[in-house]
Each structure stands twice: as structure tokens, then as C-alpha cells.
Amino acid sequence: MHTSAKAVIETEALPIKLWLAEEQMEAGALEQARNLANLPFAFRHIAIMPDTHQGYGMPIGAVLATKGAIVPNAVGVDIGCGMCSLRTTLEEIDADDLKAIMKIVRETVPVGFSHHDEPQDEAWMPRIKGELPIVSQEYERALYQVGTLGSGNHFIEIQKGSDGYIWIMIHSGSRNLGFTVANHYDDLAKQLNKDAGNEAPEGLAYLPESSEYFKLYQDEMNYCLEFALANRTLMMERVKAAFTEVVSDVGFADFINKPHNFAAEEKHFGETVIVHRKGATRARSGEWGMIPGSQGTRSFLVKGKGEAQSFESCSHGAGRIMSRSQARKRLDLKEEVDALKRQGILHAIRNRRDLDEAPGSYKDIDEVMQNQTDLVEVQVELQPLAVIKG
Template sequence: MKAGVNAVIKTEKLPIKLWLDEGQMEEGALEQARNLANLPFAFSHIAVMPDTHQGYGMPIGAVLATQGAIIPNAVGVDIGCGMCALRTSLTDIATDDLKEVMKIIRDTVPVGFNHHTERQDEAWMPERKGELPIVAQEYESALYQIGTLGSGNHFIEIQKGSDGYIWIMVHSGSRNLGFTVANHYDDVAQRLNRDAGEDVSRGLAFLPESSEYFDLYWREMNYCLEFALANRKLMMERVEAAFMEVLPEVEFADFINKPHNFASEEEHFGETVIVHRKGATRARKGEWGMIPGSQGTRSFLVKGKGEPMSFESCSHGAGRIMSRSQARKTLDLKKEVKALKDRGILHAIRNRKDLDEAPGSYKDIDEVMRNQTGLVEVQIELRPLAVVKG
């Protein structure tokens, strides 16, 4: 088993350290990593997790540390996107009960582009501190979006753990609030960079620490992080209610939350830096985290090992091996559905347009986990039982 860095690319200004083989990385993602390594304010090296694939500006699954600047696109448009997990007291659940629970979840948690028809309790919203112009602009709309799943790879999954218990996992982010904040400050960064004669063609426009917009983005980004957590907590409460309606004696414990699209000020190699994690999970020594596979494969609850070379990070999932459009065009619908049915999973693939989230569109989660044995230690394996997808 590989416990350390798989490969190091030394052709750029800074080294690029890979937790996968160089040949496993698509050319577009590799080119984006090279762009990161040549940024004048990048620090030490670029860390690339084993689930990496091409994103916008920065690869999904990359970790970038900077000094004196922050890059909105290195956090991403779904600020605070992440996962939470909760253990139930159940050790088993009958199929009919599980189907009833899933029906209630689908009735109470809007998915895709759907929002609540009524304004949600404002007590769920994070407290606003300081100047937050975009948050203020989007606040009323966010009251209808909190507690909604969204689309893409977001999910609610019921799982059976290797510890013997039934678990719940929720993956979602900051909805349109984070999207609007991200795009606004990327536009501002592009304008500032163009005025300063900087190249903005690579999707890595930055806000210098000397700019007033640096502090504005920082505050609004952190609000979106809190909103994304509140969003997941409200959905989790609705899932708990669904379980209690069907199985009144059920209890819940061991809540875990982990974002994977954020920037934070941290100490690494004796310096204070801004660590951008875009589709990467923080994995400090002893810190709990979640690494999901796909709706047809295992997920993992892990503890971090605090590896310095990864900036104390690990993968956020399995990672895609093909684009969404490619998956819809090339994957076999009957084959993907049969594989899920054979495993006894109440899945979310109904027609060809759902194939972008089929297991065949994702990397082998077992290989991803083998590539990061030096980053995390598996505590509990989770097998999917039922899935709601955005």
C-alpha cells in the first residue's frame, strides 16, 4: 500500500505533489495544477488529492496555500459545500420502513432547483456580522433555500455501517447564496487584476490582501460556510423526523460535519498561510471526516493523520472519471440500474439524464482510499441502502 506522495512534478515554479499516479490525472486537471504552481503568491507546493479531476480554474481535489491573496475560484462556486453524518440507534431497517422513510424525505426536502414554498424559520440563519453586501442582497431568497438539497452530486443517503448501526449522510452546500457570492467576487477580482495588468484567462483571478474586497469576500465566504452547515443541519432534522415518524423509538448521536470548499488561515511549515481546499477535506491528526464513494459503492468515516505535505488534507470523495455529458452519452442505463438493484440499493437513477451520477461515472473508491493511506485512517465503512439525489 502507498502511504506517502505517489509522484512529484518539478517542472514548475513550485513542486506539485500527487497522491495518485501522474498518468491517472487528466490533462486538463494537470494543466490547472501547473497554473497554480506558477502563481507568484503560492506557497511551498501544490497538493493534489487522489480524487482529483478538472474544475474551473483549479482542479477539484487540489489544495493551494497562498500568502497575501485569496482566489474565489480556488474555493469554488458552492462555498461551504460539504457533508455531515449522523448515527442512528438502529442496527437494521426493514425495506418497507426504509421506503416509507425515503418517501417522507422526498416530501419534506426539496431537491434539484426546487426551493421551499414558504419562508423557513429565520432562527436557522447564521448571525450577520459586519458588512455583508451580497448576503444582505440574497438573504430573503436564502430563507426559502435553507434546508434544500440542490442538484449535481448532492445527496441524502441511508447507510449501514461496519459498526453495526444505520447511518445518515447528507451532502450539500450554500445553494444560490454561495454561488452569487463566489461569482460576484470573482468578477471583482478579474476587474482588479485586469486594471493591474494581470492575466485573468486561467480562471485564477485573485483578491490581494491589501484590497478592501479581500476582507469583504472573507466575511461573506465565512457566512456562506455557516449557511451551508445550517442548510445541512435543517435537512438532517427533516430526515430525523422522517425516521421518527416511521420508527418512533429511534435515537441519534455522533454528528460529524466537514466542508470541502473553503479557505482558512492556518499555520504550515512555520508560516501563516491561506489554505484553499476545493473539493478537499481537512484531515488534521485525529480529526473525523467523511469520504463518500458513489450511490453504488462504500463510503468511509475516517480520522485524519495530519500529514504536513498534504496541508493536513485528504480527498472529499471518489472523484469523477468522466464529465456529466459524457456519462449520459456513454454509460449503459440498464447495466447501471441492474448493478444497483443487485446490491439491494434504493437508488436515484430513473432515466438517462440521471447517468451523470451513476457509479460508472466515478473513480474506484477503493483505489482512491489506497492512495491516501498516509492521510487518513478508516474508522467505519458505510454501505449504501437508499439514496436521494439532487
């Protein structure tokens, strides 16, 4: 059978198709992939993207299709986490204007664990339709969190595109709302599996289709997807306002949004299945997407090729090469900062604890892109100019 994968592991119940060499996978991620391949409700094969690394229960950068069950943790705790990009009409921007824009953004977009001091306009919130118990419980708190960046690898980046234009890219998710929904249904899944004597591997508790919680989780997850988009959109409005305040006569076009933590009902190989993407981007034929590097390397706007073997998916970024704690211990602060300075990037590394987001903690984005030429076609290359990190 044709496959565009770089390697196929055939020792488990289902094949595991890798878009990287098997030896490039860390042992923990490989073990998690084997667990996925042995789930009784997994469909066809498991697809592992070139940016993969160990997650909780399921590797980041993995695609799992299922029949008759949904796995909350195969979506993850940051439901709807993803990227959005926007092209400006600017072809150049000077360093002083860039600094002024980033200053305004820092004042108007809370980062890390910070929220807004006041609730935001309710018009930003997706409408609650039907019974959404956890969303309803968390709704008031979410009003303070919409339009906030969060922590970890979330970022706001100003970039120069190979198309000649200045771009804005934002990476963020559903904040505490998605986290609370994810944990609630993962706990329910664990209890259901235990009661039925069907305990899944750690982190892979599932909700069977026969359970009342199956559709409830889907509905709450889909709300979190909408909220995550609203969150990114509001932040983008604040960044646009900063540009407009600093630079006269600037326009914006070509908004792109792509989540990379979600589960969706799709048709693959002639059957309707639930495709779980955890740190993976959908890449249907002609569909736009974004694959960021690190704050010191290029990012890419791409169009999908609709590759069936990857369940029409591609990587969601460069992927980590070391854990956050390893990065803080192993990387040299001066070396990482000097490398960013040499490129003239307004970066987000201030001290040792920021090294978990240093370029050195990520895989080589060029190698990651080379491993998925069959999955996507690059449209625009984006060079970082200025970065705010969560």
C-alpha cells in the same frame, strides 16, 4: 525531503505533489495544477488529492496555500459545500420502513432547483455580523433555500455501518447564496487584476491582501460556510423526523460536519497562509471526516493523520472519471440500474439524464482510499441502502 505523495512534478515554479500516479490525471486537470504552481503568491507546493479531476480554473481535489492573496474560484461557486453524518441507534431497518422514510424525506426536503414554498424559520439562519453586502442582498431568498438539497452530486443517503449501526449522510452546500457571493468576488478579482496588468490564468483571478475586497470576501465566504452547515443541519432534522415518524424508539448521536470548498487561515511549515481547499477535506491529526463513494459503492468515516505534505488534507470523495455529458452518452442505463438492484439499493437513477451520477461515472473508491492511507485512517465503512440525489 520526505514526502508521502505518490508522485512529484518539479517542472514548474513550485512542486506539484500528487496522491495518485501522474498518468491517472486527465490532461486538463494537470494543466490547471501547473497553473496553480506558477501563481506568484502560491506557497511551498501544490497538493493534488487522489480523487482529482478537472474543474474550472483549479482542479477539484486540489489544495492551494497562498500568501498575500485569496482566489475566490479556488474555493469555487458552492462555498461551504460539504458533508454531514449522523449515527442512528438502529442496527437494522427493513425495506418497507426505508421506503416510507425516503417518501417523507422527498416530501419535506426540496431537491434539484426546487426551494421551499414558504420562508423557513429565521432561527436557522446564521446571524449577519458586520458588512456583508451580497449576503444581505440575498438573505430573503436564502430563507426559502435553507434546508434544500440542490442538484448535481448532492445527496441524502441512508447507510449501514461496519460498526453495526444505520447512518444518515448528507452532501450539500450554500445553494444560490454561495453561488452569488462567489461570482461577485470572482468578477471583482478579474477587474482588479486587469486594471493592475496582472491577469491570472483563466479561473484564477485573485484578490490581493491590499484590496478592500480581500477581507470582505473572507467575511462573506465565512457566512456562506455557516449557511451551508445550517442548510445541512435543517435537512438532517427533516430526515430525523422521518425516521421518528416511521420507526419507534430511534435515537441519534455522533453528528459530524465537514466542508470541502473553503479557504482558511492556517499555520503550515511555520508560516501563516491561506489554505484553499476545492473538493478537499481537512484532515488534521485525529479530526473526523467523511469520504463518500458513489450511490453504488461504500463511503468511509475517517480520522485524519495530519500529514504536513498535503496541508493536512484528504480527498472529498471518489472523484469523477468522466464528465456529466460523457456519462450520459457512454454509460449503459440498464447495466447501471441492474448493478444497483443486485445490491438491493434504493437508488436515484430513473432515466439517461441520471447517468451522470451513476456509479460508472466515478473513480474506484477503493483505489482512491488506497492512495491516501498516509492521510487518513478508516474508522467506519458505510454501505448504501437508499439514496436521494439532487
